[in-house]
Amino acid sequence: MKLPAHRGPASALLFEILGQDDLSPDLQGLNEAATLALPDTDILYDEDLQLCLFALYELHYAGFDEVSDRWEWHPGLLAFRARLEAAFESRLREAVGSIPKVPGTAEEIAMELFELANSSEGPSVADFVSRHASIEQVQQFLIQKSIYQLKEADPHTWAIPRLTGRGKSALVEIQFDEYGSGRPGKMHSELFAQTMAGLGLDTGFGAYINAIPAITLASVNMMSLFGLHRRLRGAIAGHLAIYEMTSSIPSSRYARGLRRLGFGTEVTEYFDEHVEADAVHEQIAGRDLAGGLIEADPQLGPAVFFGARAVCFMDELLGRWQMDAWDQGRSSLRAGELSR
């Protein structure tokens, strides 16, 4: 993808630096921008800082056109990222609160995660899409999702070499399925692209980055934060468990909404597939991944439930963002930014 348009002083400076091949830049301005912004902002909604985090993480995924791959491990950029991550993680921990005592057996852990997933509140985007959404609103919904779904499963894959035993087997079993079980063209990210194409949308990763609001970037940045830090391997496992547990039933509603609007199997396949796949994955993720991980190392319990509660929290904010926009008759995307 191309470097996005900047959204404030920090991202303006960051993108200017990334555009250079000189790997010994003066990063003082970046740090000053962070020092100025961090004390007074809610980082979850900070367009400038979430875009910086997104770009810094993206260097570890597919990178950017005309940006040197060498920036990925640049110590100064990593230090800048660490400052943003510290603020982001403490904001998430503050929202999640203290973690109640974690049960000891895989079965009890799975049960508790299912209950947590079930108790998630907030407005249901799935219900709205199923019954009422217009084609334009479904396009907005797909564009919001695209910043994760076009690289679906990748942030959790970072955790594979950091796990052992039953938890690792479980994660690999889920990821193999996410990547299409070896069938070309059937990766979930590819099925998502097929859905986007069916609605006339650009399927290139990041094609709509300038339209994606901070809160959506934050939900994806959270996955990269959990996935890229070994100390947070429990959190990425808890994240995946809740993600899978809150997917089958909403997916059937999204598919129903698309059929209501007249779309056929090629467009609904992504969601139809997730009804069946995630009914399998949620069992494996709850019992064998999260449960197996904690059974093997009880010290990971609080991290697993931190990740689980963090995704419930972020899902509520993201759902509310979209429904508030639609209730007020406006787009859920950043104003005037749909065109590239």
Add this chain to the structure above:
Amino acid sequence: MSASEPEASIVVCPRGPLLVRGDFEILDAAGQPVPRTRGTVALCRCGASAIKPYCDGSHKLNGFEKNS
């Protein structure tokens, strides 16, 4: 799998489906294979799935085994 282990295993998920792993076939009543795209499958146990024999998560909505 070693010779001493069964070729397939079935996990009975409390309040949920049967999780079937390993080497097995699913046939309909006429002996025809049921379309299947993944190795490990979840089979409906609550009776409410719209994609039987597979699970679609409906057990979470109908309180299946909630009191057991």
